[in-house]
Amino acid sequence: MEALEKQEEMVVDDDLASPQDYLSGLLCLQGFLRHVRKTTKPYRVLQAWLDYEIQRISEGHNTSQYDAENLRACFGETGDKTASAWMASTWKVLNDFEAAHGEGLRSWAAQHGYSGFCLPSKLVSPGGAGNTSKFFFRFIAVTQKQTASSQSEALTPDTPVQYIMDTQIQPAWWIGWLLKSGYRLYGWRKWLFFIYFMTILIGVVIYVFTVLISAVYSHYFFNNSTEFIVSAITIGVCGWLFLSPIVRLFNWRITMAPALLTAYKEIDDTQLELMSLPHDKNGAKKAIRLVRYSAVCPICLGKISLRSGGRRYPGRLVGRCEEVPAEHVFSFDRMRKIGVLLH
Known part of the structure; x- marks a missing residue:
């Protein structure tokens, strides 16, 4: 760990963050990462770097700036690449962390x-x-109004769960260029997204209509109408499975995202949400985003993931604990971000 001994210490500015606040911020990030549980290399590098910084601050050292060689030493990896080249791909992901x-x-x-x-x-x-280039952890204070909403009571089965939008999801490659601005679709990008799906819908309807006509007047159009009827049913079902999330998005403002919209590594427990833009007081302007909501189970402290309600809770999204998904089931209030145990 010789490279780690070369990092530069900086004195914490008391006007910005005390050592206690800085350590609190590091521990907050550590707990959050353990909750989210992303295991790609950039997140593992971040976790190793964070653990080392927490250890140093706990021992009374000042906050530090690290270069790429320091961070590679934290991660315990060696290779033929230069440290800066090794860090470039990692920072490309971490740069979008906020x-x-x-x-x-x-x-x-x-x-x-x-x-x-x-x-x-x-x-x-x-x-x-x-x-x-130097890498460091920037502390951001939570306002008093936000802190007042924190949980102070002991958790019980009847404690309402508090959901967080822990991740804005990386989209599939084909839609990624539309979501460059803050992982959201709004303005002309949103309408282009809808036009794409409406084009598919119109194409499916025209094809099914053509097949029905051919079945009635088969001697004028097609010799084997059975083949076209089967294909029409297949295309109709596939089209509905593909387009129904968009219908539910309009009706319920949030639904499970189609796998086609998300990157392969983000395919589990992803939601598609239609939200009002924060600066629009009238709520008329909407944006679409790919997100993942989660919470901590008050019964067993496991991670609660938002999933489809299925037959038991039709038309709803519910939170299911990953440890006991059949029994630890909670409601989901999208606006208040809370849920209660469903009996």
């Missing part, structure tokens, strides 16, 4: 009584020999 997880982190800090949270940040090198 956009993907900022909302969830704020909720997590408020619910668990932390004074704030930390985010991975980068101080870009000015260039020149011996100058390298």
Whole structure:
């Protein structure tokens, strides 16, 4: 760990964050990462870096700036690549950490009584020999109003669960270019998204209608109408499975996202949400986003994931504990972000 001994210490600015607040922010981020449980390499590098920084602060050291070589030493990896090249692909993901997880982190800090949270940040090198980019954790305080909503009572089975939007989901490659601005679809991008699905719907309807006509007037159009009827039923069912999430999105404002919209590694427990834009007081302007809601189970402290209600709770999304999914089932109030045990 020789490389770790070369990181630069900085004195914590008391006007920005006390050492206690900074440690609280680090612990908040650590707890959040353990809850989200993303296991890709950038997140594992972040976890190793975070664990090392928490250890140093707990031992009384000041907050530090790390270069790429320090972070590679934290992760315990060696290779032929230079440290900066090794870190480039990792930072490409971590650079979007706030956009993907900022909302969830704020909720997590408020619910668990932390004074704030930390985010991975980068101080870009000015260039020149011996100058390298530095990486550090930036502390963000949680306002008093947010902290007041934290849970202070002991958890019981009747304790309402508090959901957080822990992740804005990485979209599939074909829609990724539409979601470049904050993982959301709004304005012309949103309507282009709807036009795509409406085009598919119109195509399916025209094809099914053509097949029905051919079945009635088969001697004019097709010799084997049975083949076309079977194909029409197949295409109709597939079209409905593909388009029904969009219908439910309009009706219920949130639904489980079709697998076609999400990257393969994000395919589980992903929701498609139609939300009002924060700056629109009238609520007329809407945006679409791919998200994942979760909570902590008050019964067994397992992770609650939002899933379809199925036959027992038709038309609803419910929170199911990953440890006891059949019994630890909770409602989901999208606006208040809370749920109660469903008996």
